Amino acid sequence: MKKMIFAAALMLSGVLVGCNQLTQYSISEQEINQALQKRNDFSKDIGLPGVAEAHIVLNNLASEIGREEPNKVTLTGDANLDLSSLFGNQKALMKLKLKALPVFDKEKGAIFLQEMEVVDATVTPEKMQGVLQTLMPYLNQSLRNYFNHRPAYVLKEDSSRGEALAKKFAKGIEVKPGEIIIPFTD
Template sequence: MRKFVFCLSVFFTVLLLSGCNHLTEYSISEQQVNKALQKHDNYQKDIGVNGLANAHIVLSNLQAAIGREEPNKVMLSGSADIRLQSLFGDKHAVVNLKMKAQPVFDPQQSAIYLRDLQITDIQVTPEKLHDVVSALTPLLNQSLKHYFEENPAYVLSADHSTGEALAKKLAKGLEVRPGELVISLTP
């Protein structure tokens, strides 16, 4: 009888602890991150190369793939509308960008930032402007890197849910899992 009671108590303890996982962590889905990234649509920047060429860039359609292509990284894709002005005339290009970044949680801001952003691939339309856009890519990369280090990709808010309110108060760290960012609530 004692064995039965002991086994039953162990069973209920395991059941209780497995059901309390939501009390030790808070998950932010790709969909939630993508919705938050919509606030960064229409990011605009003017960049130039010593008066030879200037480009007005508008970034839109940002989408995140969390931990799927590379462990512990967020892969971003988006479109950049680029208006080029140079000594050779005005040109227009649409660039599909792929970027990767390291998500980092800042407990003081209750926010997730994308650090060390790198452009990993560009697809330029029309193709004949690929070399020109490639020459501007390091400047664009630096600009986007700075932007996402200053502007959070996701901010925890007590208004979203009780779980998120709890995460805002108790967040200890961040883990990247395929399709989600997980904020641990215990050390």
């Protein structure tokens, strides 16, 4: 009798999991990170010409979805800086922490990271911290523009993993710790 109840419970859980795949599609942090590594080509010249200018290249982006703050994506990454200022030319490395709001664009079948903002930044060598503070508003605006126009993840129409269904029937997104859910129903 116990075996029959166990078997029935196992079958019911299998049916529920199967139905879940028919009503939503989920994208993990790992999938977002892989897409960010492939698509990221942020390279920008920012600053005040003649005072302080920097060529910035962003790399090693990694996401945490909905873990630190509900409905937000936290990104960490490095930025290589080639600085040119009144004090001469220098190189520096910044460790960045960014926050953004994931938004689904149904027409493009893509997730964009909007309202991007640098929430923490450290620079090496430490003596460059003052220059970093000067450049921060320009860096914030550049990152916001970049991520508003470049998707973090694009659903594939020819995917056998359910991405085609997600692109066709998506009703928005939900942010859960560690994943973004695309529901097919309201």
